[in-house]
Amino acid sequence: MKYARALVPLVVFLGLVWFLAAGLWLDPKEVPSPLIGKPAPAFTLTRLDDAAQSIRREDMLGKVWMLNVWASWCVACREEHPVLVEFARKKLLPIYGLNYKDERAAGLKWIANFGNPYDASLFDQDGRVGIDFGVYGVPETFIIDREGVVRFKQIGPVTPEVLRDRIEPLVRKLNG
Amino acid sequence: MALARPCAYTLFFLVTLAFACLMASFIRHDFSVLYVASNSNSALPIEYRIAGVWGGHEGSLLLWVQMLSIWMLAVALFSRHLPQAVLARILAVMGLIAVGFLLFMLLTSNPFDRLFPAPMEGRDLNPLLQDPGMVTHPPMLYMGYVGFSVAFAFALAALIGGNLDATWARWTRPWTTVAWAFLTIGIALGSSWAYYVLGWGGWWFWDPVENASLMPWLLGTALIHSLAVTEKRNSFKSWTVLLAILAFSFSLLGTFLVRSGVLSSVHAFATDPRRGLFILAFLTVVVGSSFALYAWRAPSVGLGARFAVLSKETTLLANNVLLLVAAGAVMLGTLYPLLLDALGMGKLSVGPPYFDAVFLPLMAPAVFLMGIGPLARWKEAQAPDLAQRLRWAAGVAVGCALATGWLAGELHLVATLGLLMSFWIVASVATDLLERVHPAGSPWAQAPARMRQIPRALAGMMLAHVGVAVFCFGVTMVKAYEVESDAKMATGDSTTVRGYTFTFRGTREYSGPNYEALQGRIDVTQGGREVAVLSPEKRIYRVQKNPMTQASIDSGLTRDLYVSLGEPVEGGAWIVRVYVKPFIDWIWGGCMLMALGGLLAVADRRYRRKQATDPVAHAAPLAGTAP
Amino acid sequence: MRRLLFIALFAWAWVAGAKEAPSAAQDPVLEARVLHIAAELRCLVCQNQTIADSHADLAVDLRRQVREMLQQGRSDQEVFDYMTARYGDFVLYRPPVRSTTLLLWFGPGAMAVIGLVLLVLVLRRRSRMPAENFDKEESDAGSNAPGA
Numbered sequence: 035m036k037y038a039r040a041l042v043p044l045v046v047f048l049g050l051v052w053f054l055a056a057g058l059w060l061d062p063k064e065v066p067s068p069l070i071g072k073p074a075p076a077f078t079l080t081r082l083d084d085a086a087q088s089i090r091r092e093d094m095l096g097k098v099w100m101l102n103v104w105a106s107w108c109v110a111c112r113e114e115h116p117v118l119v120e121f122a123r124k125k126l127l128p129i130y131g132l133n134y135k136d137e138r139a140a141g142l143k144w145i146a147n148f149g150n151p152y153d154a155s156l157f158d159q160d161g162r163v164g165i166d167f168g169v170y171g172v173p174e175t176f177i178i179d180r181e182g183v184v185r186f187k188q189i190g191p192v193t194p195e196v197l198r199d200r201i202e203p204l205v206r207k208l209n210g
Numbered sequence: 211m212a213l214a215r216p217c218a219y220t221l222f223f224l225v226t227l228a229f230a231c232l233m234a235s236f237i238r239h240d241f242s243v244l245y246v247a248s249n250s251n252s253a254l255p256i257e258y259r260i261a262g263v264w265g266g267h268e269g270s271l272l273l274w275v276q277m278l279s280i281w282m283l284a285v286a287l288f289s290r291h292l293p294q295a296v297l298a299r300i301l302a303v304m305g306l307i308a309v310g311f312l313l314f315m316l317l318t319s320n321p322f323d324r325l326f327p328a329p330m331e332g333r334d335l336n337p338l339l340q341d342p343g344m345v346t347h348p349p350m351l352y353m354g355y356v357g358f359s360v361a362f363a364f365a366l367a368a369l370i371g372g373n374l375d376a377t378w379a380r381w382t383r384p385w386t387t388v389a390w391a392f393l394t395i396g397i398a399l400g401s402s403w404a405y406y407v408l409g410w411g412g413w414w415f416w417d418p419v420e421n422a423s424l425m426p427w428l429l430g431t432a433l434i435h436s437l438a439v440t441e442k443r444n445s446f447k448s449w450t451v452l453l454a455i456l457a458f459s460f461s462l463l464g465t466f467l468v469r470s471g472v473l474s475s476v477h478a479f480a481t482d483p484r485r486g487l488f489i490l491a492f493l494t495v496v497v498g499s500s501f502a503l504y505a506w507r508a509p510s511v512g513l514g515a516r517f518a519v520l521s522k523e524t525t526l527l528a529n530n531v532l533l534l535v536a537a538g539a540v541m542l543g544t545l546y547p548l549l550l551d552a553l554g555m556g557k558l559s560v561g562p563p564y565f566d567a568v569f570l571p572l573m574a575p576a577v578f579l580m581g582i583g584p585l586a587r588w589k590e591a592q593a594p595d596l597a598q599r600l601r602w603a604a605g606v607a608v609g610c611a612l613a614t615g616w617l618a619g620e621l622h623l624v625a626t627l628g629l630l631m632s633f634w635i636v637a638s639v640a641t642d643l644l645e646r647v648h649p650a651g652s653p654w655a656q657a658p659a660r661m662r663q664i665p666r667a668l669a670g671m672m673l674a675h676v677g678v679a680v681f682c683f684g685v686t687m688v689k690a691y692e693v694e695s696d697a698k699m700a701t702g703d704s705t706t707v708r709g710y711t712f713t714f715r716g717t718r719e720y721s722g723p724n725y726e727a728l729q730g731r732i733d734v735t736q737g738g739r740e741v742a743v744l745s746p747e748k749r750i751y752r753v754q755k756n757p758m759t760q761a762s763i764d765s766g767l768t769r770d771l772y773v774s775l776g777e778p779v780e781g782g783a784w785i786v787r788v789y790v791k792p793f794i795d796w797i798w799g800g801c802m803l804m805a806l807g808g809l810l811a812v813a814d815r816r817y818r819r820k821q822a823t824d825p826v827a828h829a830a831p832l833a834g835t836a837p
Numbered sequence: 838m839r840r841l842l843f844i845a846l847f848a849w850a851w852v853a854g855a856k857e858a859p860s861a862a863q864d865p866v867l868e869a870r871v872l873h874i875a876a877e878l879r880c881l882v883c884q885n886q887t888i889a890d891s892h893a894d895l896a897v898d899l900r901r902q903v904r905e906m907l908q909q910g911r912s913d914q915e916v917f918d919y920m921t922a923r924y925g926d927f928v929l930y931r932p933p934v935r936s937t938t939l940l941l942w943f944g945p946g947a948m949a950v951i952g953l954v955l956l957v958l959v960l961r962r963r964s965r966m967p968a969e970n971f972d973k974e975e976s977d978a979g980s981n982a983p984g985a
Contacts, residue, residue, distance in 0.1 A: 539945035561930025
């Protein structure tokens with residue numbers, strides 16, 4: 035029986051190794067969204083291209099839509115942008131941008147240069163709406179359903195794989 | 211077996227040659243070496259070119275192996291008294307570890323990879339690392355981490371050879387204590403470096419990389435105490451062996467945590483899951499086979515000498531349990547986020563609020579025991595006797611704790627407990643000392659002679675314990691009584707904190723060797739008398755363009771005056787952050803005393819005397835008690 | 838644009854020549870609360886720093902958010918709830934006590950208790966063993982000499 039006790043360190047250690055190995059494939063800094071399955075936060079923001087017009091959360095009810103958080107100072111957004119422009123051509127669902135902590139002129143110039151996949155971009159200069167959506171890094175993308183509930187969040191650039199495997203099936207399902 | 215020493219010498223020679231080559235590449239600005247191009251620059255001052263050798267992942271691995279080869283050289287040189295078979299096993303174990311790390315470098319992390327075409331300029335060493343701390347902290351730290359491999363190798367050699375006894379403990383003890391002393395110094399240097407570089411005055415953040423160094427330290431502390439018992443009384447044998455394996459295992463675990471990307475940390479190296487996988491596999495093989503060996507051999511190790519339920523042995527065992535639980539708690543907190551994430555149960559952060567809440571209550575009883583253990587007798591101690599001998603110490607400790615709190619201006623519970631712990635240790639050491647130089651019936655005149663007779667091992671223990679008391683005192687005073695003030699200051703404005711008046715005299719610009727700086731000047735007076743001139747800076751390093759805040763500190767025995775520049779506001783004024791931190795340098799002073807105590811203990815005559823008189827084949831299983 | 842606003846905890850002020858510098862914040866007590874809360878919130882774009890220490894934009898924004906909420910009269914707990922509603926438990930450096938964290942919070946205490954209980958049991962078992970299991974003692978007097 036002494037042998038059984040002496041084996042304890044080995045057994046505990048092997049258990050630990052299992053967890054450490056699992057950890058190698060995880061990202062310790064990725065923050066999953068607690069908003070999934072909850073209503074999107076209320077917001078009222080002006081349009082990037084027209085400061086006189088506002089868009090509110092209530093305006094977006096009744097349709098499935100995509101919110102893409104971007105900024106002219108964001109380097110990774112340039113990677114993602116062509117993918118979005120291509121995706122917008124399919125007209126699967128309306129895409130709205132959230133121009134996060136940017137200057138109007140810089141944002142408009144960026145879209146003019148790199149293409150505009152958005153039905154409209156919302157101008158969130160101080161980032162408060164971003165905080166309400168739990169944005170911590172740019173780019174991020176949300177899919178919101180007809181009742182205004184957040185269904186999906188992509189942290190980091192949207193890739194063709196993510197669109198094909200996660201977003202498009204979800205949108206089809208939500209549209210019925 | 212006769213090959214062991216020559217192999218160790220050769221390994222040392224070859225590794226040192228490689229290390230020297232890398233250092234030469236840095237010094238000569240050889241940017242065709244990828245690692246040099248990533249971590250250096252032609253404007254980098256020479257001392258940071260040298261330190262840059264270990265500024266990144268690949269180079270720090272080479273430093274690791276260099277330290278291992280130095281320890282192997284030392285073991286090969288200072289082991290005339292060891293039987294050849296034992297020495298061969300020890301060096302073999304260490305050699306296998308070296309093989310693992312060298313393979314790791316060759317396969318995944320080669321510091322000598324070339325970059326063609328060679329760039330004209332390097333990317334510069336991270337400005338945060340361009341500091342004297344970078345020259346001393348990693349080498350000291352690695353000497354400690356890697357030094358535990360010696361105890362580890364001794365333990366495995368004993369398990370393999372089947373000769374685990376007091377003699378084994380006597381051989382292992384000095385190596386372990388020296389490694390422990392280096393680790394203590396390394397951690398203290400890291401903490402004080404963070405304090406004066408990071409610009410907001412903290413010195414310990416319970417960051418995963420810091421915890422990765424604390425866990426081996428806690429286990430190493432348990433190990434040196436456990437070795438004392440095994441050497442003295444031939445007891446705790448299988449427990450000590452287990453601790454020796456654990457201490458080095460935690461060193462390796464630390465290496466994994468820091469380089470694999472599994473945890474998020476300010477100190478982490480650039481990571482790569484492939485590297486993490488290699489280290490994990492290596493860790494599994496080394497530690498797994500050691501535990502397997504332990505499971506196979508430990509049950510046949512004898513119980514050693516008997517001791518009573520209350521005895522010095524028991525206090526040391528209790529100390530071991532508490533240190534082990536503390537290490538376990540730190541590990542639990544550090545790995546818990548990973549645990550939950552791997553099980554799909556969400557993401558969590560575990561930070562200073564958790565560790566402070568959990569660690570301090572565990573350490574308090576251990577510190578309390580520190581006051582009792584040294585005075586307890588081996589084999590059997592009497593509680594009434596101990597209580598009687600220590601009642602003066604207890605009373606003095608309580609009195610001093612309360613008096614200090616009152617003098618500092620306010621009393622609060624946690625601070626008073628912290629102070630009580632420090633004074634308790636000092637009073638207990640004083641009691642022990644007094645009993646030895648002035649025992650009942652012996653005149654005071656004999657005291658100096660008796661003092662000189664105290665063996666260095668004992669003197670080292672007392673010094674190290676006093677170091678712990680000094681450390682506790684520093685931590686308590688800073689946490690309880692530090693004062694912070696942020697003021698908007700234009701040139702000529704002043705602010706007063708705790709009797710010190712800080713007057714802002716404006717800023718000037720200057721160019722450093724590889725940075726541009728804006729330097730503020732603050733005159734500090736106390737009661738009209740000039741105390742210090744402080745020069746906090748904001749720097750922009752030319753290559754990496756990171757802005758850095760450089761605090762300015764006036765260190766004193768009883769307080770630090772700490773000033774840093776915040777942000778500029780309109781009108782040429784600045785937000786200036788001022789701290790008065792009482793006794794903060796006692797934190798690192800205490801650590802240095804601990805390390806000195808350890809080194810003093812190792813200088814004890816018995817280690818050198820025994821070398822001359824031990825027959826080479828001495829390895830009797832029942833060695834009995836050593837003097 | 839970066840703006841760092843710090844707290845002023847104590848200010849014993851007396852006139853000394855040039856103007857006594859005003860504390861950087863409007864309300865030192867409020868700023869103390871802001872920093873106290875900020876020290877427990879994680880900066881999500883940093884490698885393990887609190888929003889109190891970090892200079893990152895998000896950290897500055899979140900500190901501003903905390904300040905505004907406190908100015909509106911919210912309690913500390915409401916601020917923490919606000920943050921976790923948006924970022925999850927990950928943003929708290931003090932992990933909440935729930936079923937998934939019972940092991941975390943009670944583990945150390947349990948380990949200490951178990952360790953000490955085991956110690957006592959092992960000692961008692963050893964004290965009941967016959968003397969042959971242990972080493973023979975050559976002499977007891979030597980072991981407590983000053984060389985110990």
